[in-house]
Every structure is written in C-alpha cells, then in structure tokens.
Amino acid sequence: MAMRLATVRTTTDEQVAAQSASPWWRTAVVYQVYLRSFADSNGDGIGDLAGLRSRLPYLSWLGVDAVWINPHYPSGGADGGYDICDYRAVDPEYGDVSDLEALVADARDLGLRVVLDVVPNHTSDRHPWFQAALADPDCPEAARYHFAPPSEEPPNNWQSLFGGPAWSRTPDGRWYLHLFAPEQPDLNWRDPAVAADFERTLRFWLDRGVSGFRVDVAYGLFKDPGLRDNPGAYSPTLFGHGPEQAMTWNQPEVHDVWRRWRSICDEYPETMLVGEVCLADPQEVALYSRPDEMHQSFCFRLLKSPWSTASFADGVRSALDAFGRVGAPVSWVLGNHDKDRQVTRFGGGAVGTARARAAALLVLSLPGSAYLYAGDELGLPQADVPDEAKRDPIFFRSGGARSGRDGCRVPMPWNTEPGVGFSPAGTAQPWLPIPGDWDRYAVSRQTRDGGSVLTLYRRALALREAHPALGSGDATVSTRGDVLTVRCTGADGSVIRCVVNMGSGTALVRSRGTVLLASSTTVRRSPASVALPPDTAVWLADS
Numbered sequence: 001m002a003m004r005l006a007t008v009r010t011t012t013d014e015q016v017a018a019q020s021a022s023p024w025w026r027t028a029v030v031y032q033v034y035l036r037s038f039a040d041s042n043g044d045g046i047g048d049l050a051g052l053r054s055r056l057p058y059l060s061w062l063g064v065d066a067v068w069i070n071p072h073y074p075s076g077g078a079d080g081g082y083d084i085c086d087y088r089a090v091d092p093e094y095g096d097v098s099d100l101e102a103l104v105a106d107a108r109d110l111g112l113r114v115v116l117d118v119v120p121n122h123t124s125d126r127h128p129w130f131q132a133a134l135a136d137p138d139c140p141e142a143a144r145y146h147f148a149p150p151s152e153e154p155p156n157n158w159q160s161l162f163g164g165p166a167w168s169r170t171p172d173g174r175w176y177l178h179l180f181a182p183e184q185p186d187l188n189w190r191d192p193a194v195a196a197d198f199e200r201t202l203r204f205w206l207d208r209g210v211s212g213f214r215v216d217v218a219y220g221l222f223k224d225p226g227l228r229d230n231p232g233a234y235s236p237t238l239f240g241h242g243p244e245q246a247m248t249w250n251q252p253e254v255h256d257v258w259r260r261w262r263s264i265c266d267e268y269p270e271t272m273l274v275g276e277v278c279l280a281d282p283q284e285v286a287l288y289s290r291p292d293e294m295h296q297s298f299c300f301r302l303l304k305s306p307w308s309t310a311s312f313a314d315g316v317r318s319a320l321d322a323f324g325r326v327g328a329p330v331s332w333v334l335g336n337h338d339k340d341r342q343v344t345r346f347g348g349g350a351v352g353t354a355r356a357r358a359a360a361l362l363v364l365s366l367p368g369s370a371y372l373y374a375g376d377e378l379g380l381p382q383a384d385v386p387d388e389a390k391r392d393p394i395f396f397r398s399g400g401a402r403s404g405r406d407g408c409r410v411p412m413p414w415n416t417e418p419g420v421g422f423s424p425a426g427t428a429q430p431w432l433p434i435p436g437d438w439d440r441y442a443v444s445r446q447t448r449d450g451g452s453v454l455t456l457y458r459r460a461l462a463l464r465e466a467h468p469a470l471g472s473g474d475a476t477v478s479t480r481g482d483v484l485t486v487r488c489t490g491a492d493g494s495v496i497r498c499v500v501n502m503g504s505g506t507a508l509v510r511s512r513g514t515v516l517l518a519s520s521t522t523v524r525r526s527p528a529s530v531a532l533p534p535d536t537a538v539w540l541a542d543s
C-alpha cells in the first residue's frame with residue numbers, strides 16, 4: 001500500500017502517517033500467478049517469466065498490490081513445480097535469474113511487489129541431496145530425509161495426501177517418506193543442514209529484491225519423532241487437518257522455524273511471509289502468524305464453504321476472531337491452483353458466475369489481505385481437461401477417482417484470436433489444452449465490456465483503495481435469513497456495508513446511502529431501499 005500512496009491524490013497527512021505505519025502486506029491484494037499458465041513469450045506453449053513481465057501493465061491496470069508466483073525453480077515436473085531440484089535457480093523453461101531480476105525491477109516501477117513460493121517440506125527426488133542419499137545410505141545427505149531400513153511393511157500407517165501410502169521403497173529396499181507424491185521425498189528438519197540451506201535460499205532471493213515468500217505446507221516440516229501411527233484418516237472434505245493426523249502435521253517445533261525466518265525477513269525492509277497452513281481449527285492456523293512468526297497465514301475457510309449465510313458468516317467470524325487474537329490480518333482466499341474454480345464450485349453457469357461476482361465483493365470488503373487467483377478476475381470456470389491431457393499426480397495416484405487440479409490451471413485467455421493470445425500467434429500447443437470457447441472470457445473482450453467480471457474486479461479494487469472502510473476497517477458480520485451483511489467501519493469513521501443475498505428470492509435492504517458498487521446490473525435502487533436479486537451483492541456507503 002505504501003508504494004501506491006503517491007498516486008492517491010486526496011490522501012491527508014494523517015492518512016499518510018497512518019498508512020505508512022501499517023505495513024503494505026496487512027491490506028494488500030495479492031494476485032497469484034500460475035507461471036506455467038499465465039503468458040508464454042517464446043512459443044513453446046509454457047508460460048514464462050518474460051511473458052509475465054510483459055503482462056505486468058495489465059496487473060497494474062487491474063489495481064493489485066503484489067504478485068505471488070507459483071514455483072519457478074528447476075523441477076522434476078511431478079507436481080506442477082512443487083518438486084524442486086535447485087532452490088537457488090530458475091527453471092530454464094521459465095527463463096533465468098536475470099529474468100526474475102528484470103521482473104522485480106519492472107514490477108517495482110509499476111508499484112507492484114513480487115512474492116515467490118518456497119517449498120521447505122520436501123524436495124524433488126532428483127534433488128542432488130536425494131540422489132546422493134540413494135547412492136550411499138551413509139552419506140550426510142541421507143540424514144536430511146526420512147529413511148527406514150528394509151522391512152516387509154512400511155514403518156507406519158501414514159498416507160500420502162495424493163493417495164496411497166506415504167512410504168515408497170528405494171531400489172535397495174529402504175523405505176523413504178513422502179507425504180505428497182513419491183517424487184517429493186520429505187525433508188528431515190531435525191538435521192541442521194536443512195535449516196541452514198533454506199536460510200541461504202531465502203537470502204538468495206531477498207537479495208534480488210523480492211518482497212517475500214508464500215510458504216508451501218508450512219504446517220508440515222517436522223513429524224512425530226517416534227513415527228507413531230496416525231489415529232485416523234484425512235478426508236479432503238474436511239476444512240483441514242486435525243487430531244486424526246496429529247503425527248504428520250503441526251508439530252510444535254515448526255514454530256521455531258518461522259521465528260527464524262521472520263528474523264531473516266526483518267533484516268529486509270517491507271518483506272513478508274505468508275504460510276499455507278491447512279489445519280481445520282482457525283485458532284491453530286492463526287498461531288502461525290503470531291507477531292514473531294510468519295506475517296500471515298492463509299484463511300482457506302471460504303474456499304471450502306458452500307454458498308450459504310451460515311457457512312460464510314462462520315468462516316468470516318472465526319477467522320476475524322482467530323487472527324485478531326494474535327494481531328495478524330486475515331489473508332482471505334476464494335481460489336487458488338489447488339481448488340476447483342469458484343464459478344464451478346458455486347454451481348457453474350450463470351448462477352455460479354453471479355455468486356462468484358458477489359463473493360468477490362464480499363472478500364474485497366473484509367479487513368485484511370486478499371489473494372486473487374489469476375483467471376478468477378475473468379470469471380473462468382473449471383476447464384474440462386481430457387484424461388489423456390491431465391498432469392496432476394492426484395488424478396493418477398487416485399486411479400482417476402479424484403479428477404485432479406488441472407482444470408483450474410489451464411492457460412489464461414488474453415484475446416479472441418486462435419490460441420487466445422497465450423502464446424505468440426501460430427506457435428506450439430499450450431501445455432494444457434484451452435477449451436475452444438474460451439475466447440468469450442478473454443481479457444481483451446472483458447476490458448471493453450462495462451458489465452464483465454473483469455470490470456467488476458477493477459472497480460472493486462479501485463474503490464477498496466479509495467475507501468478506508470474497505471479492506472482495512474473494522475468488520476462485524478450479521479445474518480438475517482439468507483442475507484449476509486458485513487459492516488465495515490473505516491479509521492475515519494466512514495461506514496460501508498457489504499450486503500450479500502445468498503437466497504433464492506429478492507431481498508430488500510433498507511438504505512438511503514449510496515450504492516458504491518453492485519455485483520449485477522439487476523440490483524435496483526429505490527429512494528429508501530435496495531432490491532437485491534438472488535446471488536447478488538452490493539457495497540452501500542451509509543451516510
């Protein structure tokens with residue numbers, strides 16, 4: 001936020017003082033770029049850093065504060081880049097370190113910050129450490145993973161989150177632990193060499209001007225020292241992990257890692273850490289963002305909430321309460337590269353789109369930071385990816401029972417030409433097939449359409465920037481039947497209500513205030529009230 005102040009003409013000195021006292025990340029809108037799918041500069045069908053760099057003006061025009069890039073490192077390619085072979089390099093498919101530096105510099109010129117993804121729970125099986133450990137069980141690198149001697153049965157009942165046992169065998173019969181794919185061996189964080197190497201990695205990128213890291217599987221890293229059986233099984237339908245998985249996640253020692261990483265970031269002004277903490281209990285999630293740990297941890301509650309006032313109100317209240325207790329902002333998430341696209345989750349088609357539009361107004365009104373997943377601002381649905389084109393290990397390891405995450409990772413449609421502008425015209429096939437009708441969602445089309453999802457996002461982001469009640473106020477949540485209201489009060493005393501109708505009939509909201517923004521043109525204003533059709537939301541400035 002601080003970097004954008006110069007462009008806000010009406011800011012008073014007091015506001016400047018208040019804003020600069022509040023670090024940028026507390027209220028930032030961070031745009032998540034799935035690098036492989038964002039923009040391909042050289043026509044190999046794979047998004048890359050130069051492609052992203054060329055699209056930075058779009059992100060600045062949209063009005064976000066920062067860009068978080070999914071892993072850009074050399075990778076074994078088994079899990080969309082989350083199996084890393086070299087933490088201090090760039091995968092040649094994406095460019096090189098100088099491209100990353102150029103990206104950071106261009107972003108800065110536009111008032112944007114760059115946040116990288118770091119993956120400390122596991123490496124690739126092609127990482128030199130794991131390769132050394134395979135070749136020689138007694139080498140120092142072997143102690144950096146979890147190996148167990150050959151035996152009939154695996155050491156315990158732990159399961160991979162991608163399906164099947166969490167233990168696989170080496171060619172010489174030993175077991176090794178992988179809580180994700182077999183190509184992602186888990187690191188042993190009790191070996192000090194692991195911690196030391198990650199500290200080098202953080203500094204390597206911080207020295208290149210990045211503004212921080214999204215920390216993958218931040219609730220992992222340490223495991224039960226006795227490798228005891230987990231008491232129960234994980235189900236992806238839960239909000240996150242809980243006591244049933246007590247031996248694999250959320251070990252107390254992990255908090256010391258975040259204290260150490262925080263102290264490193266403190267040496268680099270205005271940098272931050274945001275953790276992926278998939279625990280069911282919001283209070284446990286918030287503990288990862290105590291004042292001396294990570295600056296933020298994602299609130300995934302709304303990502304798994306069905307479209308109902310009870311679920312959304314509970315998701316918002318429980319997060320405001322939990323993060324409020326530790327003094328951290330809530331980091332709201334409605335979509336990412338691991339979940340079905342919002343439009344589809346909320347029912348698909350016109351209904352799903354209307355709900356996604358309304359949900360955007362809801363999260364962008366709430367105090368805290370908001371993480372937007374590339375393509376959600378276009379209202380992209382989950383794409384149908386044919387099985388033969390799929391890449392996600394979840395699909396393969398579940399024997400096809402789980403459809404996997406490819407459908408939310410399909411390349412961005414930029415224009416209405418063949419190939420929708422993802423790659424230079426007339427070049428290679430995109431790495432995942434783009435549905436034939438995606439020109440309808442193209443950026444070029446939506447920028448010209450005053451009623452598009454993109455226009456709605458852009459207006460919402462501009463209003464959020466301009467009104468202290470939005471994104472940085474105090475919020476209270478109430479429900480009346482199918483109507484959810486968030487009342488946001490700014491530091492200047494201004495009040496904006498975000499009212500969402502989650503029911504099937506029109507809702508009348510009493511108000512003489514101004515309609516700042518409506519999620520749909522079907523919202524009607526009369527002198528003393530506003531009529532909200534089903535699945536719409538409105539921002540009301542009450543005078």
Ligand code: GLC
Pocket residue numbers: 079080082083119180216217276337338
């Ligand atoms: C995180 C990532 C996901 C990845 C997993 C293993 O959950 O968001 O994409 O598969 O970690 O690294």
Ligand code: CA
Pocket residue numbers: 040041042043044045046047048093
């Ligand atoms: Ca490329």
